[in-house]
Amino acid sequence: MQENYNILIRKLDRFIRKYYMSRLFRGVIWFVAVFVFFFLLITAFEYYTWSSPRVRTALFYAYVGLNILILIRLIIMPLFKLFRVGKTMGEEEAASIIGEHFPEVRDKLINTLQLKKLSKENIALELLEASIDQKTKSLHPVPFVRAVDYRKNRKYLKYAIPPLLLLIILLLASPSMITAPSKRLIRHRAEFERPLPxxxxxxxxxxxxxxxxxxxxxxxxxxxxxxxxxxxxxxxxxxxxxxxxxxxxxxxxxxxxxxxxxxxxxxxxxxxxxxxxxxPRPVVTNYEVSLTYPRYTAKKNEVFENTGDFVVPEGSFAEWKVITRDTR
Incomplete structure (x- = not known):
């Protein structure tokens, strides 16, 4: 009798493991989708804006914090549950989920688990064990693991594949659009000067x-x-x-x-x-002309200021002295 029940429990255990494995696959898809989408979003923002260190620091830590939360919630927690670390799904909860996929066995499966609990309390032990054995035998043909379909996770790929493809295309066609703002975001406290076109x-x-x-x-x-x-x-x-x-x-x-x-x-x-x-414009403030006459004229030498109108005999020597301001 106990062997039939143990087979049932092992089948439930395989279902629970497959259930958390499916949750893990789904979590990986969502993590990739969010990671790549927001990575493209903040790198595009930084590429066009060349934001200040304060803004880049806020973006960097917000992005890291968001991804850590998603990593814990959608990957690490299902992974722990997959390996039975911490509180995991109980057998009755698993039976309810299986019952949603196989309605015809829902009540029988839950009732079997409840009867086993009563048998542990020694309530009409022999009668209960006979009923449990009968019910577990009838549940053997039911493939519980089919209640979890990995293929249902494909519908979430539409959220991860487009941003992932866009990232690959950008890295191949114009890598600087990704690498340059990424470097500035990593060195978010540093000052960067925007290059001129x-x-x-x-x-x-x-x-x-x-x-x-x-x-x-x-x-x-x-x-x-x-x-x-x-x-x-x-x-x-x-x-x-x-x-x-x-x-x-x-x-x-x-x-x-x-x-x-x-x-x-x-x-x-x-x-x-x-x-x-x-x-300043150069100006002439004063000038003078010194005239030296030849001996034959017997005239004394003369000096004229601020005039250029004079008559001299042939052979005279004239020397101009010009006084200016702001000349260079």
Whole structure:
């Protein structure tokens, strides 16, 4: 009699193991789906935003925490239960699940387990054991393990395969979209400077202008991505450049009076600061002419100031002395 019951218990045990194995398979699928989906999500976010260390740190620990929770809940816990570590499914609970798949044996299976419990309490022992033996024999042909179908887990693959395929495609087609933001997320406390899609070159030889003169600033853009427009930023004002040719822009500053401090803005990028030094215009403050006459004239040498209107005899020697300000 006991042997028939032991066979029933072993069949229930195989069902329980298969049940947790199925839960484990499902957990692995969900873990891969969540792991890859959120990995793609945060790497895409970081790829386009170049977020601050504070944001990257929050993203990193949120991602790690989420995956640890899912790993524990969907993989480690079913794995423990599979190896009978901690509280696991009882025989009556297993019988209820089997009964959902085989309704015709549900009541008989649960009743058999309940009768066995009563027999342990020595309640009409012989009668109960005879009833248990009869019921267990009738349950032998029922394949309990068929109540668990691994193939039902296939429906969850639709959540894991698409993000996994997308990750593989990106790694093959454009690995930098994955590797670059991943490195920044791993080193989430470090500062990273966003690389520029183009560079600026000032074409002017000297960043100097004479006071009250016009000055034309010419800039060349070099890179794979060309900006649609360019602006000079000074005193919170944005002034557009004029496009001269492909990649060449210019802006004329009229009648400069003081040093000009500015930056150049193109798309979402700012270059500078730059400065144009304004030099005072040179002026003549005074000049004089020293005249040395030849001996035959018997005239004394003379000095004239601030005039260039004079008549001298042939053979005279004239020396000009010019006094200026702000000459270079």
């Amino acid at each position: 183009f560079t600026l070159h000032i074409l002017n030889d000297r960043m100097e202008a004479v006071q009250y003169d016009d000055y034309t600033l010419r800039v060349e853009v070099v890179g794979e991505q060309m900006p649609a427009g360019m602006y000079l930023s000074a005193n919170t004002n944005l002034i557009p450049f004029r496009k001269e040719a492909s990649g060449v822009f210019s802006y004329t500053m009229n009648k400069l009076q003081h040093d000009m401090h500015f930056s150049i803005v193109a798309e979402d990028y700012s270059f500078g600061p730059y400065s144009i030094r304004v030099l």
